[in-house]
Amino acid sequence: MQVKNIPLEERLIFALDVAEMDQAKELVRMLEPETRFFKVGLQLFLAGGFPMVQWIVDRGLKVMLDLKFYDIPQTVELAVRQLQGRGISFATVHGNRSIIKAAASGADGLGILAVTVLTSLGQEEMEEFGARRSIEELVISRAVAARDAGCIGIVCSPKEAAGVRRKAGSELIIVTPGIRPETGSSPDNDDQARSASPFFAVLNGSDYLVVGRPVRDSDNPAGAARAIKKEIARALEAVNR
Amino acid sequence: MQVKNIPLEERLIFALDVAEMDQAKELVRMLEPETRFFKVGLQLFLAGGFPMVQWIVDRGLKVMLDLKFYDIPQTVELAVRQLQGRGISFATVHGNRSIIKAAASGADGLGILAVTVLTSLGQEEMEEFGARRSIEELVISRAVAARDAGCIGIVCSPKEAAGVRRKAGSELIIVTPGIRPETGSSPDNDDQARSASPFFAVLNGSDYLVVGRPVRDSDNPAGAARAIKKEIARALEAVNR
Numbered sequence: 001m002q003v004k005n006i007p008l009e010e011r012l013i014f015a016l017d018v019a020e021m022d023q024a025k026e027l028v029r030m031l032e033p034e035t036r037f038f039k040v041g042l043q044l045f046l047a048g049g050f051p052m053v054q055w056i057v058d059r060g061l062k063v064m065l066d067l068k069f070y071d072i073p074q075t076v077e078l079a080v081r082q083l084q085g086r087g088i089s090f091a092t093v094h095g096n097r098s099i100i101k102a103a104a105s106g107a108d109g110l111g112i113l114a115v116t117v118l119t120s121l122g123q124e125e126m127e128e129f130g131a132r133r134s135i136e137e138l139v140i141s142r143a144v145a146a147r148d149a150g151c152i153g154i155v156c157s158p159k160e161a162a163g164v165r166r167k168a169g170s171e172l173i174i175v176t177p178g179i180r181p182e183t184g185s186s187p188d189n190d191d192q193a194r195s196a197s198p199f200f201a202v203l204n205g206s207d208y209l210v211v212g213r214p215v216r217d218s219d220n221p222a223g224a225a226r227a228i229k230k231e232i233a234r235a236l237e238a239v240n241r
Numbered sequence: 242m243q244v245k246n247i248p249l250e251e252r253l254i255f256a257l258d259v260a261e262m263d264q265a266k267e268l269v270r271m272l273e274p275e276t277r278f279f280k281v282g283l284q285l286f287l288a289g290g291f292p293m294v295q296w297i298v299d300r301g302l303k304v305m306l307d308l309k310f311y312d313i314p315q316t317v318e319l320a321v322r323q324l325q326g327r328g329i330s331f332a333t334v335h336g337n338r339s340i341i342k343a344a345a346s347g348a349d350g351l352g353i354l355a356v357t358v359l360t361s362l363g364q365e366e367m368e369e370f371g372a373r374r375s376i377e378e379l380v381i382s383r384a385v386a387a388r389d390a391g392c393i394g395i396v397c398s399p400k401e402a403a404g405v406r407r408k409a410g411s412e413l414i415i416v417t418p419g420i421r422p423e424t425g426s427s428p429d430n431d432d433q434a435r436s437a438s439p440f441f442a443v444l445n446g447s448d449y450l451v452v453g454r455p456v457r458d459s460d461n462p463a464g465a466a467r468a469i470k471k472e473i474a475r476a477l478e479a480v481n482r
Binding site for chain 1: 258260282283284287288290291309310311312313314316317319320322323324335337338339340359360361362365366367369370371372373374379382383
């Protein structure tokens with residue numbers, strides 16, 4: 001496997017899953033010595049909007065705007081256009097074929113990540129649809145479609161990363177949430193039904209790891225982030241050997 | 242069929258699908274004599290945020306915030322909480338069971354509408370999942386689940402409204418996009434694959450009709466809105482007879 005040339009301090013994307021800008025700023029200040037990449041999701045974006053994004057970008061940090069657009073193609077294309085020129089590195093859209101095509105055509109340099117199947121919802125959706133395919137098949141087919149549509153990368157669970165990497169090639173960026181450190185203090189998986197360790201995720205082809213609660217809920221968030229970075233570094237070495 | 246006691250001027254929800262606040266304000270000023278309900282979607286919300294919503298609410302008008310949240314349940318619940326206390330009448334979430342349950346538990350008086358299946362994407366999703374069910378089955382089962390989870394209503398295409406009304410009962414609010422006036426000038430259905438006339442929608446149980454382009458693209462938007470209202474009134478009479 002070919003390892004991408006991504007600085008270690010950008011491989012851990014910290015999820016700013018908080019209700020207020022002030023809390024988010026405190027977390028950024030605390031964690032920026034360890035990670036240079038922050039994820040702004042629905043909750044925080046609704047509280048802080050683009051000024052929150054700008055504040056992070058102005059510190060020289062990277063932003064993944066994780067709003068998971070999911071609407072008719074024209075609306076998604078127009079929504080993606082509203083994100084341009086704001087210094088955002090990655091923005092997420094839901095991974096249906098027509099949506100990702102629309103998003104990619106509105107992207108214009110913005111890195112679009114297609115969310116293949118939500119880690120917590122895959123099984124429910126498959127059952128609800130009476131589906132004949134496995135989650136992994138669906139994730140892989142959406143990943144290939146995302147690559148072909150011009151998306152820079154995809155979001156999938158660590159469990160499907162290896163299959164995606166095999167079928168979609170080495171250039172596609174793979175971002176994996178649902179990370180629980182091996183040494184962490186979170187025995188329950190909460191609503192991330194398909195979680196895995198940072199070591200497993202990297203070994204299976206993940207380029208960026210999204211981590212929220214295991215760091216935030218730690219007594220020592222910066223220390224927890226550092227431990228995850230070390231685990232990522234160990235896995236990258238194992239991959240390169 | 243029991244017709245709900247909704248003022249005629251609220252039954253037509255005008256979709257403010259524009260890129261800038263100023264354009265939206267112009268449309269609101271032009272159309273408020275005809276309709277008192279406006280939909281703010283992803284594109285406009287990204288441009289104007291809550292100040293745009295507030296501007297509409299401050300004029301004594303109603304707002305449907307159509308962001309179609311689609312994320313893990315905990316995130317959706319927290320996102321819904323961010324919408325409270327802002328005078329929003331309806332907010333949309335995607336209709337998977339766990340998402341609507343989470344949304345309803347964060348709603349606290351806010352009217353949550355579950356988007357059953359996107360009008361433009363239903364068939365693609367069903368094929369992609371290798372699904373055994375028809376779109377109508379999926380829409381109806383999601384509508385019943387939304388009702389049971391405490392959602393005030395659902396969004397579905399006019400074609401599925403009758404089936405939803407039959408199975409989910411008379412109280413559930415049914416909101417239908419994909420409306421093309423019978424007398425309108427839009428022969429193509431664009432990306433609204435399951436569209437129908439206002440008359441058909443109301444006759445089949447729709448309480449609120451979302452209309453955008455057929456009004457906006459008309460030479461006389463207020464006149465086009467008025468014509469749709471007349472068609473709604475005609476249909477309501479037919480239902481009551």
